[in-house]
Amino acid sequence: MFNxxxxxxxxxxTLGIALATSFNASAINQNxxxxxxxxxxxxxxxxxxxxxLQIGQAMMRQLRASQPLIQDPVLIExxxxxxxxxxxxxxxxxxxxxxxxxxxxxxNAFAFFGGHVGIHSGLxxxxxxxxxLASVIAHEISHVTQRHLARRLESQSxxxxxxxxxxxxxxxxxxxNPTVGMAALSASMAASQQASINYTRGNEKEADRVGxxxxxxxxxxxxxxxxxxxxxxAKYRYASKPPAMLLTHPMPESRITDARQxxxxxxxxxxxxxxxFELTKARLKSxxxxxxxxNISYFKLQLSKKRYALKAAAQYGLALSYFEDKQIxxxxxxxxxxxxxxxxxxxxxDALTDxxxxxxxxxxxxxxxxxxxxxxxxxxxxxLNYANALLKVKNYDLAxxxxxxxxxxxxxxxxxxxxxxxxxxxxGKMGLMHMNKAEVYALLGGYSKAVDExxxxxxFLDKQPLMQxxxxxxxxxxxxxxxxLKRL
Numbered sequence: 016m017f018n019x020x021x022x023x024x025x026x027x028x029t030l031g032i033a034l035a036t037s038f039n040a041s042a043i044n045q046n047x048x049x050x051x052x053x054x055x056x057x058x059x060x061x062x063x064x065x066x067x068l069q070i071g072q073a074m075m076r077q078l079r080a081s082q083p084l085i086q087d088p089v090l091i092e093x094x095x096x097x098x099x100x101x102x103x104x105x106x107x108x109x110x111x112x113x114x115x116x117x118x119x120x121x122x123n124a125f126a127f128f129g130g131h132v133g134i135h136s137g138l139x140x141x142x143x144x145x146x147x148l149a150s151v152i153a154h155e156i157s158h159v160t161q162r163h164l165a166r167r168l169e170s171q172s173x174x175x176x177x178x179x180x181x182x183x184x185x186x187x188x189x190x191x192n193p194t195v196g197m198a199a200l201s202a203s204m205a206a207s208q209q210a211s212i213n214y215t216r217g218n219e220k221e222a223d224r225v226g227x228x229x230x231x232x233x234x235x236x237x238x239x240x241x242x243x244x245x246x247x248x249a250k251y252r253y254a255s256k257p258p259a260m261l262l263t264h265p266m267p268e269s270r271i272t273d274a275r276q277x278x279x280x281x282x283x284x285x286x287x288x289x290x291x292f293e294l295t296k297a298r299l300k301s302x303x304x305x306x307x308x309x310n311i312s313y314f315k316l317q318l319s320k321k322r323y324a325l326k327a328a329a330q331y332g333l334a335l336s337y338f339e340d341k342q343i344x345x346x347x348x349x350x351x352x353x354x355x356x357x358x359x360x361x362x363x364x365d366a367l368t369d370x371x372x373x374x375x376x377x378x379x380x381x382x383x384x385x386x387x388x389x390x391x392x393x394x395x396x397x398x399l400n401y402a403n404a405l406l407k408v409k410n411y412d413l414a415x416x417x418x419x420x421x422x423x424x425x426x427x428x429x430x431x432x433x434x435x436x437x438x439x440x441x442x443g444k445m446g447l448m449h450m451n452k453a454e455v456y457a458l459l460g461g462y463s464k465a466v467d468e469x470x471x472x473x474x475f476l477d478k479q480p481l482m483q484x485x486x487x488x489x490x491x492x493x494x495x496x497x498x499x500l501k502r503l
Contacts, residue, residue, distance in 0.1 A: 073500055076458060078133070079459050080459040088430065094114045094134060097114075097152065098132060101233045102156060110129060110130050114134065117133050120135070120140075121135050122135065122141055123135040139295060140300060142292075144239065146235040147242055150226065153230045153235075245271055248268070291362075297314070297331050301333075310336035311340060327357070331353060338373070346370050347367070364384070364397070384400055384401035385401070395428065399418075406441070418431050449468045449469070453493075473486045
């Protein structure tokens, strides 16, 4: 929606320069330069938890602006539920985690400062079981809890003080786009490439060890890691272009063997297919991969040949594919049958809302969501769909109330502010529209644009002094957030 990619690159450079100064000072003040950080002790001399959180939040804002993140409440709900089921059993958690999806067919996952974990959609559709997906997420969580990025930067800062800004920027780009980032890393780190590789391999081994333990203690199949590792290694053994994940997570046979042996230390745990995982795969394929007609054929073949883990997931994928192909009645019939058997399943609720609206049956969607809202208040799937349906029938006041109540519990939700912006524009309430548009820009890291929107809003609200005071206060907050980044 908004092209803020240049700001993303500028922020990376700013962060690199700021942190380079911090790292250099740290290196100079060390009493023993040969003393390595203890494994599992978190490089606090490099980066405080507070600074790590600030950088992580800033990076997340810029990723929203520069990367194709999937802003889908159902999928966001699923991946955060899965991720947090692992986090609650992890050691060394210093903050809340945020899990997000990137619409990219490449096999990749990455973690960065402040508990942010990104998973490419292609990785999910490649995994065969939820335990395989959970093994990758557990691995990335372990990178965060062991503070590997901070420790890696500390190690490299001792030999690359003159190029720290370029090195840091390259490392962060590498996390998101390994193909581009690796080239930048090669240019900025040629002098100590072998040391960097060895340090990274140490991190990977530790993340494997901690991640497999976390996988097992969280109730997943501990063989999920070895299974996924083996699958990737076999699939890309002779490929001229390996997947992004193998660029940042090398997969020698010894690593696969070690993962398999580690898993044997835990009881075998055969786990039945997960409906949430299978529905997520079906949703990604039908809405984010391929064309509608090909997907219809794909899911029909699955159903006719019984090539599915769970029949309901294949039916759901077919229904979504019908919807994408404008075959609304067929989609509605399938989804209503699925929901009848599983009334509170939010995958079905979300899809039925879209179908009812497209089929000029919005009141049916509102009735369904109104009832669910009583049992699941401020659930992001229910609240956002409910507000959107109310917006379609021009019940603006109730839609705004639902969204404001939701934002009190879930501050900073990008989709909620985006819907509010549309809502107030539809009402002609331009002052409020610009206020909410400012929040959207801020969530994308565009503080200057956000301030511009607030100043425009101020002129529309000249007869509302209380609102103008709120705008002035918010401008100061945005300016302070921007200045805080410069002081890192």
